[in-house]
Amino acid sequence: MTYIRKIKRKNKDGTIKTYYAEVESIREGDKVVQRHIRSLGTDPENPTNIAIESTHFSYLSLRLMQGSLTPNDLFEMLENMGQPVKRADLKRLGIHYDFKKKTYSISLFYQKNST
Helix, strand or coil: CEEEEEEEEECCCCCEEEEEEEEEEEEECCEEEEEEEEEEECCCCCCCEEEECHHHHHHHHHHHHHCCCCHHHHHHHHHHCCCCCCCCCEEEEEEEEECCCCEEEEEEEECCCCC
């Protein structure tokens, strides 16, 4: 069973930032340990690291090679997958492949708000 863990980190300037991660409790022998599944960023409702299927990966890679992938295309694909996303100014997209687990994931990097 997975659940969301809240992780508080103190920055150099003394402010505290809260990050979220999806973790899973598993039993190893007579102990229960938590295994990190994925990072969710600072907003658990709109995670920035998202697992994707191989068909979605091939769609993304094809659109990237053609130079025709737009943030709207990406947001629509994720929403059709049932994944809530924050529709904000997307700066970069990272595509990751885990050789050991043979899984794909993407990371969304948004523009920082200048205040």
